[in-house]
Amino acid sequence: MSKDIFLAYIKKHIDLNEAEESIILSKIKERKYLKNQFLVQQGDVCRYVVFIFTGCVRSYHVDDDGNEHTVSFSIENWWSSDMGSFITQKPADYNVQCIEPTSLIQFDSALMEELFETVPKLERFFRIISQNALVSAQRRVVNTFSKTARERFEIFREDYPELEQRVPQYMIASYLGVTKEFLSKIKGQIARE
Template identity: 40%
Template sequence: MKKILDNINKHVILTADEEDIFISKVTIENFKAKSMVLKPGDICTKSYFINSGIIRSFTVNDNSVEHVLNFSCEGWWISDMYSYLTQKPGNLFIEVLEDAEVVVLSKENQELLYYEISKLERFFRILIENSLIANQERLMDNLSLSAEERFEKFCSKYPTLIQKVPQKQIASFIGVTPEFFSKMKARLLKK
């Protein structure tokens, strides 16, 4: 539980008693690669903190084309935020790419923690604000940067994923076809 407590303590400092209360409200789960944690139509009732492994969220359009929204690796959180916050059926797949150990926090326990440890409400507000900023930045990047520039940003944000994630998923994340990505990557390697 050290990793998640360190993650929390970056933003709010918990006492030893508060840490014990928090730990009593979470569980640890292990998922094998290629496991689906969530599917469209499911109501997301949990958020996940990644202790180890890689998890992605994505959607599939009417033409069966995948659109990767996020990759989450060690020290990051992942959930279908729309479904989690509204408790309505979601539209995302959440898939484990590399065997993962995660800390699981249910929506119900998160709400209880808000009452028991008010600092955690601040912590989760900060997480949501940071997520909103990252999503807005990504949207702006998709509108204003070239594919090469988006790939360079991906490489700096996710340096460990470049060798671990299939190229077609990286292409999807930066908003290009796998064919274009392959040609672009070959051009960049020649430079």
Template identity: 50%
Template structure:
């Protein structure tokens, strides 16, 4: 098992000693999922916070009419979890499903608590990534209120070019809160403007 991408990611925030790395490796799980498999489903308790080593996932809410509302995608070096469920250990509001075969480093709730006790700087690390996720979520809400669908798509395309190449257009439309037909119209309009 190689968690090198995770260690590299962590080094942007904290410095771990070789002993701390060995302890960390002894506590985490690396798991492979097949395309289409769920990491967590609505109503289940989210037992893991996951770092994506390879692959792509989507986090979505399924409404009463069976309509999918995509909140986020996660690719390599990103995190995925139903944070509300994970932190409170209550039923999940969201589903997380693999869009590709994926390999994840999985931190269980209990293991994270052990890691905080044994390697206190990890508490700072997880606080910082949760803060970043919170800020990104807040900014997305503001964009949804303030930008046109076209501008939201342009922002998505500019910020996440690697994701756009890997997922179907109807999922991008769901993420943007528009129909796939409207997204096609936006893309056609952008081509004409070039």
């Protein structure tokens, strides 16, 4: 059952006894979204952090010129949210949208706090998760500055091998920080070698 995927994922990072497992199972439930539905829209307050069972979710910011900038893709066994908005309860900077039919668990603040209270170990779990996410985010900052667009594309391919087939190219371009035309040019270049 798909809720067990979540338990297994937690147990990669911390130990859980049976009591704790059943508390967690009792409090979470699966929810499904259709392709193109939004979990949050830029400007609204973000109410949820989600854990994804299946599907794919994209977070992106639309800037003043109307250009999209993809912050992250989240797939199976990963998290998504506009954390800044979720924490501060201020308007979201990002759109969080399903780009495939997606099945997930939705955690609102109340559920989050309830879980922390009943299973305090989860504080540790979320600390570890958050630290790991921070490390990736910092690495991305450095890569953005130190690598060419082509190198960043190659890194993207290694980091997310399946994703290239699953999401349209213009989204990948906006994740890499280049135009779709330029990404197309890079692919042409690579193919010609």
